[in-house]
Amino acid sequence: MRASTRDGRDRGWAGELTGGLVAALFVMPAVLGCGVIVFAPLGAAFQSQGIQAAFGATIAAALFRWLMGAGSLHVNAPRATQAALLAGLLGQAMHLADAGGFDAPAGVLLALPVLALGVAALFQLLLGALRLGDVLKFIPQPVVAGFVNGFALVILLQQLPNLLGLPEGTGLAALWSGNGAVNPWAFGLGALAVAGVWLLGDRLPGLPGPLIGLAAGTLAFQALATAIDPALLGVTVKAPPPGLPFAPSLEAVAGLINHPLSGLMLPSILATGVTLGIVSSIQSLLSAAAADALLRSRHDSSRELMTQGGANLVSSLLGGTVTGGSPLYTRVAVRNGACSDRANLFVGLGLLAAALGLGPLMERIPLSVMAGMVVITVMRPDDWTLQMVTLLRRQQTRATRIELLQNLAIVVTVALLVAMADVLVALAVGMALSVVVYLRRSAVSVLRRSYTGDRVHSQTGRSAADMELLERHGGAIAVMELHGPVFFGSAENLARNAEAMVEGRETLILDLGRVNDVESTGILVLRRLDERLAREGRTLLLAGMGKGRGLRRMLRDMGFDRPETEGRIHADLDGALAAAEDRLLARLAGGEAVEDELALRDHPSLLGLTEAQLDLLSLTARRVVFAPGDRILREGSTDNSQFFLVRGRVRVEKRAPDGEQTVRVGSIRSGAVFGEMAMLTGEPRSADVVADSPVVCYELTAEDVAMLDGLDPSISFLLLRNIAVELTGKIARMSRAVTMGDA
Numbered sequence: 001m002r003a004s005t006r007d008g009r010d011r012g013w014a015g016e017l018t019g020g021l022v023a024a025l026f027v028m029p030a031v032l033g034c035g036v037i038v039f040a041p042l043g044a045a046f047q048s049q050g051i052q053a054a055f056g057a058t059i060a061a062a063l064f065r066w067l068m069g070a071g072s073l074h075v076n077a078p079r080a081t082q083a084a085l086l087a088g089l090l091g092q093a094m095h096l097a098d099a100g101g102f103d104a105p106a107g108v109l110l111a112l113p114v115l116a117l118g119v120a121a122l123f124q125l126l127l128g129a130l131r132l133g134d135v136l137k138f139i140p141q142p143v144v145a146g147f148v149n150g151f152a153l154v155i156l157l158q159q160l161p162n163l164l165g166l167p168e169g170t171g172l173a174a175l176w177s178g179n180g181a182v183n184p185w186a187f188g189l190g191a192l193a194v195a196g197v198w199l200l201g202d203r204l205p206g207l208p209g210p211l212i213g214l215a216a217g218t219l220a221f222q223a224l225a226t227a228i229d230p231a232l233l234g235v236t237v238k239a240p241p242p243g244l245p246f247a248p249s250l251e252a253v254a255g256l257i258n259h260p261l262s263g264l265m266l267p268s269i270l271a272t273g274v275t276l277g278i279v280s281s282i283q284s285l286l287s288a289a290a291a292d293a294l295l296r297s298r299h300d301s302s303r304e305l306m307t308q309g310g311a312n313l314v315s316s317l318l319g320g321t322v323t324g325g326s327p328l329y330t331r332v333a334v335r336n337g338a339c340s341d342r343a344n345l346f347v348g349l350g351l352l353a354a355a356l357g358l359g360p361l362m363e364r365i366p367l368s369v370m371a372g373m374v375v376i377t378v379m380r381p382d383d384w385t386l387q388m389v390t391l392l393r394r395q396q397t398r399a400t401r402i403e404l405l406q407n408l409a410i411v412v413t414v415a416l417l418v419a420m421a422d423v424l425v426a427l428a429v430g431m432a433l434s435v436v437v438y439l440r441r442s443a444v445s446v447l448r449r450s451y452t453g454d455r456v457h458s459q460t461g462r463s464a465a466d467m468e469l470l471e472r473h474g475g476a477i478a479v480m481e482l483h484g485p486v487f488f489g490s491a492e493n494l495a496r497n498a499e500a501m502v503e504g505r506e507t508l509i510l511d512l513g514r515v516n517d518v519e520s521t522g523i524l525v526l527r528r529l530d531e532r533l534a535r536e537g538r539t540l541l542l543a544g545m546g547k548g549r550g551l552r553r554m555l556r557d558m559g560f561d562r563p564e565t566e567g568r569i570h571a572d573l574d575g576a577l578a579a580a581e582d583r584l585l586a587r588l589a590g591g592e593a594v595e596d597e598l599a600l601r602d603h604p605s606l607l608g609l610t611e612a613q614l615d616l617l618s619l620t621a622r623r624v625v626f627a628p629g630d631r632i633l634r635e636g637s638t639d640n641s642q643f644f645l646v647r648g649r650v651r652v653e654k655r656a657p658d659g660e661q662t663v664r665v666g667s668i669r670s671g672a673v674f675g676e677m678a679m680l681t682g683e684p685r686s687a688d689v690v691a692d693s694p695v696v697c698y699e700l701t702a703e704d705v706a707m708l709d710g711l712d713p714s715i716s717f718l719l720l721r722n723i724a725v726e727l728t729g730k731i732a733r734m735s736r737a738v739t740m741g742d743a
């Protein structure tokens with residue numbers, strides 16, 4: 001696939017040439033900086049070798065990318081933060097050798113970064129080959145950011161002595177113990193270069209700031225050296241690179257294998273390699289995504305990892321440092337005309353020319369200026385951390401603020417552990433903290449909303465008197481709507497919330513309709529909650545347990561079958577709420593009273609009729625009885641009677657478009673009417689009506705009404721008015737349910 005630049009033009013080889021060469025110029029300071037860092041524990045004498053290694057690695061990576069022709073352009077650069085990880089390995093080995101009394105020659109120690117880089121490369125290749133690129137996305141961003149910032153901190157601590165011009169081999173601690181003093185000339189030169197780049201860096205878009213800083217600092221040093229004894233000005237970068245270090249590392253590896261340190265260092269080599277592989281892979285994938293946005297291309301995660309792994313393998317054979325894709329330098333190349341991986345040929349050739357030609361110049365660069373340039377490139381926190389801080393400064397809700405602060409706390413903890421302890425400790429603690437934070441967040445979010453039965457009612461048609469009772473006493477019913485996963489992390493918190501919520505109430509409805517996953521430990525917690533509520537004489541109803549969700553089976557499999565056997569499981573929330581209201585109304589009416597058959601004359605829909613009118617109606621209406629499950633009305637049929645329900649409950653069902661499945665849309669209880677719609681409009685039945693319990697009602701046909709009209713027209717008027725009153729109540733309840741839904 002060929003990508004083209006943003007303006008859609010492919011400028012051909014000329015564009016690749018200029019883009020590649022300018023990118024090489026910009027990458028150079030990163031190469032120098034990483035070179036200074038990677039072998040730092042071995043002392044200043046190894047700086048030139050480090051720089052050679054960094055050049056070798058970056059050239060190899062660029063040529064490898066060009067040869068592989070991975071498609072969309074991606075320029076590799078060494079990362080100071082990752083070079084610091086390799087340096088840490090060297091430092092650890094020197095410490096071990098000291099403690100164990102071994103002689104550890106540098107030639108042997110140099111094999112350590114080579115091996116770790118090899119492990120990192122193989123790890124990346126493996127991730128790519130197994131197509132596991134996406135798995136890396138599960139490593140939490142705060143942990144990755146913590147690593148990047150932690151390595152920056154390591155570099156800062158490591159380079160500050162050089163910037164301050166402390167005598168070679170002395171660390172910052174020497175300042176306190178009085179064994180080392182700041183060299184004001186060296187520090188002045190370094191600080192000047194840093195300040196210059198800091199202030200002017202962004203105003204010189206055509207040239208890389210650190211390179212200008214290096215040139216300016218070096219010129220100032222040379223000018224001063226004509227007036228003052230150069231020895232006072234501090235040291236310069238040691239010995240120039242004698243060409244490119246092709247494959248010196250195999251000898252060193254052989255030396256290490258025969259050395260007693262090899263066994264001691266093996267775990268650290270593996271750990272460092274894997275950490276490096278993970279961090280570098282994540283950064284490369286993020287960077288590939290950024291390059292895609294720039295070039296409107298699409299990368300293949302696994303192929304990208306294979307390419308990075310291959311490049312790092314070649315680098316390790318050159319004794320080099322790690323490199324990874326960089327959106328910054330990719331952008332530079334694209335801005336200057338590059339648009340495909342062919343530009344990497346020129347990045348490689350440009351750097352090769354520099355490596356061969358820079359030797360004599362390198363010798364003249366003051367060490368403090370070099371350190372200053374390294375420090376300035378790592379001084380900025382990584383982009384993600386900056387973004388979090390920017391967000392925090394804006395007006396935020398309390399919850400978002402807490403979330404941002406938690407993320408930043410993880411970043412700081414991981415960064416400090418990387419700098420002060422060990423990368424593996426940092427990784428483990430960072431992952432553990434992220435899991436805890438995630439669990440807490442899910443625990444908070446599992447409760448979607450909660451309310452009580454006096455504020456929200458089911459869509460059940462009831463008499464006005466019953467509705468009034470529910471308004472007054474519905475607080476005895478608590479509803480908790482849940483969402484997200486119910487698992488060990490969220491269930492305990494849920495149980496606590498539930499116990500607080502149910503305090504002083506008789507029924508708790510848990511609506512699992514929006515829960516996407518219930519895990520076995522979550523079910524155990526629900527079961528304990530159920531048992532506790534049962535002991536206290538309260539009832540737990542489970543809603544949202546419709547067919548096809550597998551939830552009922554899960555409960556049965558976990559031995560939690562009491563809700564099922566006791567009929568406390570409901571397909572939807574409205575059904576559960578209706579059942580809870582029925583129980584409440586039954587209790588308020590004194591046990592079974594509500595289930596007693598209402599006399600037709602007492603039916604609320606006949607309110608306002610005179611005794612004579614009631615007599616007339618009682619003689620006309622026909623008493624009909626249904627058993628549970630009987631289909632009383634059928635959707636679409638053209639009969640037109642109206643029914644006064646005096647005992648039991650019916651449910652209203654609509655047919656789904658396929659005609660097979662039915663959906664329950666509401667229920668109607670004794671004291672209410674149904675079938676009034678067809679009676680009023682003459683349209684076919686709008687829904688099925690099915691008996692939910694033993695049902696008794698009085699049926700009035702359209703002919704009956706016509707006959708009554710002839711005898712006493714005010715009967716119809718009163719009936720219609722009562723139906724209108726009932727409908728008004730229904731609409732008010734629906735409006736409330738809708739506004740609750742928006743809350």
Ligand SMILES: Nc1ncnc2c1ncn2[C@@H]1O[C@@H]2COP(=O)(O)O[C@H]2[C@H]1O
Pocket residue numbers: 459461633652665666667673674675676677678679684685686687688689
């Ligand atoms: N959404 C609903 N909620 C409650 N009752 C309904 C609903 N839709 C229809 N009904 C009742 O179900 C009856 C079906 O027959 P009708 O259309 O004659 O009159 C209807 C109403 O009484």
